[in-house]
Each structure stands twice: as C-alpha cells, then as structure tokens.
Amino acid sequence: MKLLKTRALVLGSRPLGERDRLLRLFSWEKGKLSAVAPGARKIKSKLAAGVDYFTCASFLLHAGKSLYTVTQLEIEHTFRNISLNIEDYTYGMYFCELLDKLVEEGEPHASVFNLLLDCWRGLDGNGADREILARYYELRLLSMLGYRPHFKDCLYCGDSRGPFFWSAGSGGVFCERCRPQEGAVFLISNGTHALAARLLNLSSTAKILNLRATEAQKKELGHFTRHFLMQWTGTGPFKGLSFLEKLNTGEKDKKTDNASE
Ligand SMILES: [Zn+2]
Structure with missing residues (x-):
C-alpha cells in the first residue's frame, strides 16, 4: 500500500456523490493533487472538519491509480474568519x-x-x-x-x-x-x-x-x-x-x- 504523509493546503472541496468530498490540495511533498475524502459529507465523519477551504492540515493519503484517498488528517489551522x-x-x-x-x-x-x-x-x-x-x-x-x-x-x-x-x-x-x-x-x-x-x-x-x-x-x-x-x-x-x-x-x-x- 502506497502511503503519503504530507502537510497540505485545501484549495478546493466539492461534494462527490452522497457521502464523499473531492479535494484539491496543494501539498508540501507532491504539489497539487486531487484526493477523495470518503464519508466527509457525513457530519459525524472524522474527516469532515478538515475538508473546508482555507485549511492547512497534515494528511495521510493512500495513492490509488488516478486519485489519492484521505485516510487520516490532523488540522494545523483553519482560517475561519x-x-x-x-x-x-x-x-x-x-x-x-x-x-x-x-x-x-x-x-x-x-x-x-x-x-x-x-x-x-x-x-x-x-x-x-x-x-x-x-x-x-x-x-x-x-x-x-x-x-x-x-x-x-x-x-x-x-x-x-x-x-x-x-x-x-x-x-x-x-x-x-x-x-x-x-x-x-x-x-x-x-x-x-x-x-x-x-x-x-x-x-x-x-x-x-x-x-x-x-x-x-x-x-x-x-x-x-x-x-x-x-x-x-x-x-x-x-x-x-x-x-x-x-x-x-x-x-x-x-x-x-x-x-x-
Ligand atoms: Zn532608458
């Protein structure tokens, strides 16, 4: 399993189906990339809080054939104002x-x-x-x-x-x-x-x-x-x-x- 741990800035976040979100990230390690955050549209999801715009977080990503999948994230800062x-x-x-x-x-x-x-x-x-x-x-x-x-x-x-x-x-x-x-x-x-x-x-x-x-x-x-x-x-x-x-x-x-x- 190919895993990538990287700090990243959330450049974009849009709904994908009923449960997921598709993120555009600018990562420290690999630059710009797209990643699916599974279940992030569900309020109780652990990933929901880290997929907002203007967020800097540490992501653990699994590299798939064409997309990354978010497996864990830890928010560094969300610029809420x-x-x-x-x-x-x-x-x-x-x-x-x-x-x-x-x-x-x-x-x-x-x-x-x-x-x-x-x-x-x-x-x-x-x-x-x-x-x-x-x-x-x-x-x-x-x-x-x-x-x-x-x-x-x-x-x-x-x-x-x-x-x-x-x-x-x-x-x-x-x-x-x-x-x-x-x-x-x-x-x-x-x-x-x-x-x-x-x-x-x-x-x-x-x-x-x-x-x-x-x-x-x-x-x-x-x-x-x-x-x-x-x-x-x-x-x-x-x-x-x-x-x-x-x-x-x-x-x-x-x-x-x-x-x-
Ligand atoms: Zn001159």
Whole structure:
C-alpha cells in the first residue's frame, strides 16, 4: 500500500456523490493533487472538519491509480474568519484559483506554499488593505514561478529616475527615451511604480500594514497585474476579480452617496 504523509493546503472541496468530498490540495511533498475524502459529507465523519477551504492540515493519503484517498488528517489551522465576509472569501477563493491555474500538477513548491499560507493569514485578520494584499500575492507568486516583472530601472539604459513605461512584450519598464514605439506600452505613475517595486521585495503580509496607497494607485496596479497575468501566463479573466471590482465600485459609490447627502 502506497502511503503519503504530507502537510497540505485545501484549495478546493466539492461534494462527490452522497457521502464523499473531492479535494484539491496543494501539498508540501507532491504539489497539487486531487484526493477523495470518503464519508466527509457525513457530519459525524472524522474527516469532515478538515475538508473546508482555507485549511492547512497534515494528511495521510493512500495513492490509488488516478486519485489519492484521505485516510487520516490532523488540522494545523483553519482560517475561519476568511469565510465570514464576502469580500475576504472572494479574495481567498481567487488566491486558490490563481495558484491552481499557474502551478503545474505534481510540482512541489515550498515558497509558493508558504506564500499562500501567509496570505490566508493576512486575510484572516491582520487588517491589511485587501487590494494591496491581492497585488502582493499576484506579484510574489509570478516572481516565484519565474515571471518576475522588471521594475528596478530602464531595461535598456538602466536609468532609475522615471517616469517609466511598461512594455508588456518585454516584461519590464523603459524610460521615456528608450520606450519601444510599437506594441502595448503604457505609462506607470511614479507612485504605482514604487508600490509595485516594494511589494515585489516584501517578505511577509505583516509588512503590508505599513504600506499606504491612493485609490488611483491601487486601480492602476490592479490594471497592470491583470494585464501582466493575461500576457505572460495566458490566464484570466478571473470571475472572482470582476466580482470584487463590482463590489469595490459599489462600496465606493455608496460612500460617495452618503457623503453627498
Ligand atoms: Zn532608458
């Protein structure tokens, strides 16, 4: 009997028949994998508590021909607060979806594992600005998977003063003199450029608490990362992101309405 003992993050969990659940796990040992949790839909099942989203647990898995089966699990932590708020929940689901799309099946990645765990922790309650947290997750994830955008200085001449122009085809920025005349090129404001460069070099979500950004900078950075994800990884559009955009716009309209009454 082939057994695998591994820490894993629950990326997805859906009903399978009347009794079981099918889990998408991101495991420390084997990367992304699917596993059946037998009987987990039954309230009295020992596995029921460990199959929720945003859970980190230690799993004992039995390797079958095409799927793993969960035989035991011990919960390390469930980030319950994330599911209490629709905005946090949607961000949390988006983080899982992005990882599921970008990371290859069966490829372990310790730094990506720690990044997702830390971002769940951030969403669960450290009070960080959610939009900045999401941009941090995207930029760090892209970097770890080999798609790090070049923000430091002009790709051609090394000028570090700005203003900078982002070139989608080159994956980096150029100064005004060197900017390509063809292809998708757009100006990044100095504030947004500095914010992106800082996020790329942060080591944990705890540090996001010290960052400030204007609504315009957050919007610009969101536009940039969406564009970058599409261009370099071919992923998107993401349902969660457009929902959050509507949610954010709605919230801001409401605040403006209240302010003008
Ligand atoms: Zn230049």
